[in-house]
Amino acid sequence: MKYDFDRMIDRRNTSSLKWDGLRRYFGNGDELIPMWVADMDFASPPEVVAALKNRVEHGVFGYSFRTDSYLDAIKDWLRRRHRWQVEREWISHSPDVIAALSLIVNTFTKPGERIVYQAPVYNFARIIEAQGREAVNNPLMLENGRYTMDFDDLEAQLSKGAAMLILCSPHNPVGRVWSREELVRLGELCLKHRTLVVSDDIHCDLIYKRHSHTPFASISEAFADQSITCVAPSKTFNLLGLHASSVIIPNRTLQAKYNQAVQAWGIESPNTLGTAALESAYRHGEEWLNQLLGYVQSNIEFVIHFLNKRIPFIHAVKPDGTYFVWLDCRELGLTRDELDDLFIHKAKVALNQGCHFGAEGEGFMRMTVACPRSVLEKALIQIEAAVK
Structure with a gap:
């Protein structure tokens, strides 16, 4: 691949809501893996970064x-x-x-x-x-x-x-x-x-x-x-x-x-x-997007396979699009507070509670998977340990 989506980019101390906002919203910012906010942990296309640099260097x-x-x-x-x-x-x-x-x-x-x-x-x-x-x-x-x-x-x-x-x-x-x-x-x-x-x-x-x-x-x-x-x-x-x-x-x-x-x-x-x-x-971003879609789709398949094999109590609703995986956690039989305790305090993974999307989301969690595979795998292993 021309673009490296496995590269880890440290987003802390950049006023990132997803990373620097963890402590404000979850109370445990240093230990949590953030998979809640709907943005990606990938750098934007290099052509876009170059265009921004060129504009910034103009100075006005x-x-x-x-x-x-x-x-x-x-x-x-x-x-x-x-x-x-x-x-x-x-x-x-x-x-x-x-x-x-x-x-x-x-x-x-x-x-x-x-x-x-x-x-x-x-x-x-x-x-x-x-x-x-x-x-x-x-x-x-x-x-x-x-x-x-x-x-x-x-x-x-x-x-x-x-x-x-x-x-x-x-x-x-x-x-x-x-x-x-x-x-x-x-x-x-x-x-x-x-x-x-x-x-x-x-x-x-x-x-x-x-x-x-x-x-x-x-x-x-x-x-x-x-x-x-x-x-x-x-x-x-x-x-x-x-x-x-x-x-x-x-x-x-x-x-x-x-x-x-x-x-x-x-x-x-x-x-x-x-x-x-x-x-x-x-x-200029179409080639980057096409490669991104392949990478994120493989992340989605990785989540589905991992859950089916190792956490069968959690079911993924396979998406046609977006970079979210909607997790059906209802078989765990947990309340809202217990789901928060499981994911935030035990698994140390920050997700969005499904109830925030309406009563129909009760018992679900939204996971943002637009991140390097290593981060995704680490999060799933921690969720597996917490569920067990």
Whole structure:
């Protein structure tokens, strides 16, 4: 491999939430192996690092704007990687996807209106409720080790009135890459009930063999006209601290309303280093990404094999995409506090409790496996010893 993903990089004392935040969130920062925060322990592509060095050496960091070259890099990436033909004029700005989701909820819905989400899922309910809207859960169903959508329940919820549905595609934390057929069925229900679809596609580039990501808005003009899509290179290339994401809105009326809100909130100016990183990543990072996907997929297979052979009480939900493994620990029969004690105090591995993704995640843990294999193996051995 051209890129060394086995290389250990010391991230301590870099204001890393994942590493330097351990003591604040888990109370035991020096001994824990951090596998909780959704970022990677790999260096970003060398081409991106070089572009950042070049920009830093210029020495002047004034206001910046999104150039045509920057917008074309986004366009070209989405076309090349996901077969989605996006127009330059559709691309709006946000510092990150979470900020975009909060702004979209605030802009396109009214206080008290119902917004549908699909748990167990990242903090969508918190984002919805923080804006004074009603978070309506359409829970995913776990059948034979694989999550699916409950379309009967979805139609029942939409029929009661829902201003918006927030779709996690691919899904965090369960790792589903939704099929085109699933997205068509969801989209037809949302069209029928006039529900705006907001698709969080931040993990869309992290897709494994035998799966492909379909952007919701790429399916039809009708879906594009009634949807907003959030994308970013941040998860793909480990650029989360540089705050450069994009909001794709084909509907001109919706986009004008969004852009007005961006200006009102004072977040229309992009991060100077973020723009350099985004353009370099999308133009020069594809080979690095392809090798990364092979490495992380082998990590996932390693986890599944290890659990099956040595910790059969814990079952991995095999992901189609993302760099998470969703661990079903329910056979251990432990409470939340006991799970924390097992993983944090006995195994000394910091994971995310599944209950933080909704009640449907009770008894599960989320493990981030975008790390050197040696770290992953050490963590699994420690979990094995703790379980035994």
